[in-house]
Amino acid sequence: MVHAAKASHIGGCLSMADILAVLYTRILRIDPADPQASSRDRFVLSKGHATAIMYATLAECGFFSLAELDTYCRDGSNFTGHVSHAVPGVEVSTGSLGHGLPIAIGMALAARHDGAGSRVFCLLSDGECDEGSNWEGILFAPHHKLSNLCVIVDFNKIQSFGSVAEVLNLDPFAEKWKAFGWQVEEIDGHDLAALERVLSAVPAASGRPTVVIAHTVKGKGVSFMENKLEWHYRSPSDELLAQALAEVGA
């Protein structure tokens, strides 16, 4: 998709691929045949730029055909370069960072009010934790004991212009969330069993909202992309695409 559309953000797609795989195969109570069921779990992709992997996941789950992915970023397609709610299975459009968490909080409040048993999962990038609106939400959710809310941070350590540590350091990251009152789980974001374990525990027995700090590798699985800032922007050539596909065994 990214190669065909000459699009970007493949690095941040690969860092969260395992997270989406576990969410969509083991965790989320959703039905592609009834995508608007009121009792469904919600998934809010707040790092809306990493949408190629989102669309691909939804296609694999049966929300639409794999062939539709070929329209990604093409004229007239619903498959825009930042995630779009015009695509079946996508709850909300994002792209400007710092929007997803407050929306997810609203969904969690409504779900609790309605007693529907829905859980709300929201995936943030690490760089987007620079946004103040996230910290408004991070303060809010534990105060209201939103245990049906789970934030996952794709902590791949690289943001748009350099490493997170250089641009605007988040550390001590887990301690910040703990201080705000969250149930904090810190795991290897490519460990499928660990992901399933912590995500299955939502809603947390502690009554708190959960944050999963998923330590990931930007460009995971493709040797020349791993931990390389440039793959926030570049689109692979024909040769590099072939190499990448061979490396991930696609």
Add this chain to the structure above:
Amino acid sequence: MRTTFIESLSQAASENPDIWLLCGDLGYSVLEPFAAKFPDRYLNVGVAEQNMAGIAAGIALSGKTVFIYSIGNFPTLRCLEQLRNDVCYHGADVKVVAVGAGYAYGSQGYTHHALEDAGIMSMLPGIEVFVPCDPMEVRAATRLIATSGKPSYLRLSRQGEPNLGAAVTDLRKPRVLRDGREVVILASGPIASRALEAAGELSGRGRDVGVVSVSCLKPLDEAAIRDAVRGASLVVTLEEHILRGGLFSLMAGAFAGDAVRPPMTGMGIPEQGGKTSHAGSREALLDAAGLSPSAIVARIEHALAKR
């Protein structure tokens, strides 16, 4: 206006269990009746308007109708991108309610003066914008937006404003506050009372001046407004808002393509003049902005004399 709003909203909420109200830690001595009656549908989110707007969108996307309430610029400009993306792009059923229109918070200073809000809100896709002039219009507007199913902006002043005309029949159409055909003043918001004062003064000088409240800025009923000003020698717009982007701009845009259109002059708060660093009551600040009844009279007489 605030009290009328919360009474009307409480009535609507008693009929519709999906109506929620969020506030940004403002509304002391106003919102309590709603909070007491509907504690599970009322939420003070704290001093965090971006979060409030996003939360409202999330609740609305779960099938609710959500009102968010704060002062002037806070639930509008502070969270503008949330309103654009999270609310309007998704068509989420969120109603933004701002108190302190224009100079209503006079002496509190420039940060509390809402001078650009109506124009900026009007630019958002799919939103409906209401600027009522009196409590009767506030009641009608609250009832209307509670059931419209669309993103909406309701611009309120503060409290104690008098009713300025007969009962509201259709809030989406211009409402005649005073008959008169030679000059028609189109006014939005409680500043319409100054238009009525000016019209009374001009009447004593032999002029036939009508005053029409245009409370629904979007969608603008252009045909009904054309009817309201048809045959007038002069149309004056009057608003407690900077001229750019507000009532005057909307009217100018509406009439621009007409082969025959009445001469029009706009009265509002000048962009630089509105940036006052002085304390002052609403009345004093409006006077200083050139919007006293006598200034309105003078502008109209000057415009008529030029013809």
